[in-house]
Amino acid sequence: MSASTPISVLLPVRNGAEYLPEAIASIEAQTYSKYEVIAIDDGSSDDSWFVLQEWASRDERVKVFRQGPEGIVPALEFARSEATGSYLARMDADDIARPTRFELQLQLMESDTSLAICGCAIEYFPPEKVRDGALRYQTWLNTPATPEEIEKELFVECPLPHPAFFMRADAIEEVGGYRDLGWPEDYDLLLRVWQSGGRLGKVSAVLMQWREAPQRLSRTDKRYALDAFRRCKVHHLVSAFPSAVNGVLIWGAGRVGKGFGRELARVGVPIMAYAEVNPRKIGQNIHGAPVLDTNEALRLRNVLHLASVGQEGARQTLRNLLSSAGYRELENFVAMA
Known part of the structure; x- marks a missing residue:
């Protein structure tokens, strides 16, 4: 790890050209600037690759790669294999990080070495597309504040939103990284880290804007269907x-x-x-x-x-x-x- 880049941002992209510039701008606006970005174009058929190349050409902290399409798990594992930071920050191509996201999440992780992953409060956007169900879910996500409160919700739903994950790289390596077992890869990772003894924390401030869109992977991929979540929960319940x-x-x-x-x-x-x-x-x-x-x-x-x-x-x-x-x-x- 380079001492000057303790944070590696894992950014998988699939046909994200429409909103990618907003995500990029939000990363560039971070108050904590000692990061690198590992962006993986996972078989995009739009202009995502050109947007990423242009970004890399003007910012030496950005490394871009192409694959596939192979899926989000191979993309994340590819990005993780290229990461040099001691912390891994997730980011999606259509979301927006508030300027103090990296600073405050790093501050929390540095202040409590028992934490393996932390998240933050989120806000769905744009408001005209956010329905009552999403608002209820937003309230549920944002309510647990302490590691003890978060872990009590672990078998209700994934209590930390994936685009807000801020992780110790060694804790993720210890459990084998992301894997694809036909259910949500983020939830599976969180449960394995918790079972390994890693605690889960959260910055209570809203540091991420989570885009509500019908084409979001969690709405279109069978790995995020209700029965897949149920299988994941039961598998880890029996294990834990x-x-x-x-x-x-x-x-x-x-x-x-x-x-x-x-x-x-x-x-x-x-x-x-x-x-x-x-x-x-x-x-x-x-x-x-x-x-x-x-x-x-x-x-x-x-x-x-x-x-x-x-x-x-x-x-x-x-x-x-x-x-x-x-x-x-x-x-x-x-x-x-």
């Missing part, structure tokens, strides 16, 4: 909580809970019971697993409890209930959605 193989109790016999039940059963995890407050569901059986009332479920202490409801309010109610009954989050119960 080995006691799950002895059986789980699922709080919530609705769409979310039953979806996890099917995937858990598919990988061989016994579903000991479901728990419900709806009297019409109590006493039923779901694929052989009884649906218990709250009191019966709380007495079943020798299994991992999963608070598997989609609505944040209901999830918090379950957290409060289980905590008041002596259960400890991320020890014998986990919130999932």
